[in-house]
Amino acid sequence: xxxxxxxxxxxxxxxxxxxxxxxxxxxxxxxxxxxxxxxxxxxxxxxxxxxxxxxxxxxxxxxxxxxxxxxxxxxxxxxxxxxxxxxxxxxxxxxxxxxxxxxxxxxxxxxxxxxxxxxxxxxxxxxxxxxxxxxxxxxxxxxxxxxxxxxxxxxxxxxxxxxxxxxxxxxxxxxxxxxxxxxxxxxxxxxxxxxxxxxxxxxxxxxxxxxxxxxxxxxxxxxxxxxxxxxxxxxxxxxxxxxxxxxxxxxxxxxxxxxxxxxxxxxxxxxxxxxxxxxxxxxxxxxxxxxxxxxxxxxxxxxxxxxxxxxxxxxxxxxxxxxxxxxxxxxxxxxxxxxxxxxxxxxxxxxxxxxxxxxxxxxxxxxxxxxxxxxxxxxxxxxxxxxxxxxxxxxxxxxxxxxxxxxxxxxxxxxxxxxxxxxxxxxxxxxxxxxxxxxxxxxxxxxxxxxxxxxxxxxxxxxxxxxxxxxxxxxxxxx
Ligand code: FAD
Ligand code: EGO
Numbered sequence: 137x138x139x140x141x142x143x144x145x146x147x148x149x150x151x152x153x154x155x156x157x158x159x160x161x162x163x164x165x166x167x168x169x170x171x172x173x174x175x176x177x178x179x180x181x182x183x184x185x186x187x188x189x190x191x192x193x194x195x196x197x198x199x200x201x202x203x204x205x206x207x208x209x210x211x212x213x214x215x216x217x218x219x220x221x222x223x224x225x226x227x228x229x230x231x232x233x234x235x236x237x238x239x240x241x242x243x244x245x246x247x248x249x250x251x252x253x254x255x256x257x258x259x260x261x262x263x264x265x266x267x268x269x270x271x272x273x274x275x276x277x278x279x280x281x282x283x284x285x286x287x288x289x290x291x292x293x294x295x296x297x298x299x300x301x302x303x304x305x306x307x308x309x310x311x312x313x314x315x316x317x318x319x320x321x322x323x324x325x326x327x328x329x330x331x332x333x334x335x336x337x338x339x340x341x342x343x344x345x346x347x348x349x350x351x352x353x354x355x356x357x358x359x360x361x362x363x364x365x366x367x368x369x370x371x372x373x374x375x376x377x378x379x380x381x382x383x384x385x386x387x388x389x390x391x392x393x394x395x396x397x398x399x400x401x402x403x404x405x406x407x408x409x410x411x412x413x414x415x416x417x418x419x420x421x422x423x424x425x426x427x428x429x430x431x432x433x434x435x436x437x438x439x440x441x442x443x444x445x446x447x448x449x450x451x452x453x454x455x456x457x458x459x460x461x462x463x464x465x466x467x468x469x470x471x472x473x474x475x476x477x478x479x480x481x482x483x484x485x486x487x488x489x490x491x492x493x494x495x496x497x498x499x500x501x502x503x504x505x506x507x508x509x510x511x512x513x514x515x516x517x518x519x520x521x522x523x524x525x526x527x528x529x530x531x532x533x534x535x536x537x538x539x540x541x542x543x544x545x546x547x548x549x550x551x552x553x554x555x556x557x558x559x560x561x562x563x564x565x566x567x568x569x570x571x572x573x574x575x576x577x578x579x580x581x582x583x584x585x586x587x588x589x590x591x592x593x594x595x596x597x598x599x600x601x602x603x604x605x606x607x608x609x610x611x612x613x614x615x
């Protein structure tokens with residue numbers, strides 16, 4: 137056989153015998169990823185341990201709504217459902233900062249038309265499953281819990297709906313099974329796999345704020361934030377005119393609140409404006425409906441195992457929710473993987489290591505930023521500091537729109553690689569500090585010139601002494 141005809145027969149084999157891809161986990165990232173692989177023509181099998189949420193009566197899970205931003209939207213656009221999802225979300229054009237006194241200050245996220253979207257987790261997940269199911273080359277398997285799998289053969293063992301064990305063989309296994317990933321267990325057994333898991337001292341509790349007189353109890357198109365250092369509360373709007381409020385607080389403080397009266401007392405001291413909006417009795421009751429939930433940061437590397445398995449979403453990089461990027465980063469994982477598949481002609485042996493090389497630094501940078509936000513907010517973000525920082529960001533950006541782009545903007549409204557956004561941010565901070573020094577020096581010189589010029593009666597020495605005092609004061613201020 138000559139080489140040309142061998143080429144075509146190889147090609148034919150490839151198209152007639154498309155590889156089997158198994159997606160583990162039908163959460164947000166797994167459901168989206170199913171469409172990504174299906175679009176390429178693979179035979180895609182999704183396995184989700186829970187029942188089908190589209191037919192389930194009660195859906196329990198983590199946060200009720202999430203902030204969807206540019207990165208997540210770009211991934212949705214790739215499979216043609218961006219518009220559909222956007223229509224189910226509520227735009228939040230600004231944050232609304234609630235001060236202790238009840239004052240509310242709106243600060244826009246960016247230019248007009250730059251907004252983040254509040255979307256319901258369950259609705260989003262349902263739409264993603266339906267979109268995945270619409271491909272002829274997908275098969276969704278619910279009530280299938282992955283127990284273990286073999287890196288050598290690609291054979292996976294599930295516990296099926298009847299409790300019986302089932303086996304399935306796949307060419308590629310995509311682990312999208314969340315922060316406590318079972319897929320990842322095989323990675324942990326191998327050498328040179330880095331892994332860490334860190335719980336933060338804070339827990340979170342979700343409370344629903346009902347509509348008032350048939351309408352939203354607060355302005356709907358905002359991300360409401362009550363910054364109180366260690367106690368933080370946020371509220372995102374829902375389509376049914378309720379708000380889902382999330383209270384972040386150290387577990388040890390949650391433990392101190394045991395009775396309804398203690399709840400009211402706590403809210404009276406920290407979030408007094410929210411009490412009438414929740415309703416005193418509802419608040420006393422709802423606070424104890426569910427215990428506070430833990431938050432974990434999972435860091436690992438590499439994201440692939442041989443040419444057989446790859447991790448995406450929380451399975452690869454669970455992060456603390458203080459940047460609103462966990463899902464967005466997971467969605468971008470799917471997009472980045474797809475971009476690399478284009479570059480390397482869907483050759484798993486080349487794509488998987490490249491995915492790790494490209495994506496680990498970005499996801500780790502994002503997870504670190506989320507942790508940084510948590511630490512900074514907890515340490516000194518009260519209403520005044522929050523407003524000051526955001527006004528400063530916006531002002532500098534207004535005067536130097538190309539040089540200074542706020543970090544939040546780069547992360548939320550662009551696809552600048554996460555790790556590059558961090559480098560850019562550190563560079564900007566240097567420029568700003570230098571600018572402040574120059575500005576300070578010029579001011580001192582200006583003031584002293586004015587002083588020497590217009591106060592000639594005082595002895596020369598005193599002026600110098602004054603000047604020196606100012607230099608010392610400035611040094612102290614900028615320390
Ligand atoms: P998951 O959503 O955890 O889905 C994993 C799926 O795998 C589940 O359906 C599970 O049942 C299934 N599964 C698990 N084990 C197995 C198994 N052995 N076999 C089969 N199936 C299995 N992100 C944002 O972008 N914006 C936000 O505003 C935001 N807010 C958040 C607020 C809070 C309080 C929290 C906790 C997180 C927030 N996030 C946010 C992060 C976001 O929730 C996660 O990043 C996202 O859900 C990750 O999706 P995933 O599909 O990787 O994992
Ligand atoms: C100084 C001022 C330092 C999630 C402000 C840091 C996060 C941080 C949890 C908000 C928005 C989507 C969120 C901003 C900062 C979601 C978010 C922000 C929270 C908490 C959140 C902002 C769900 C931090 N985005 N953000 O700039 O508006 O700034 F408050 Cl607790």
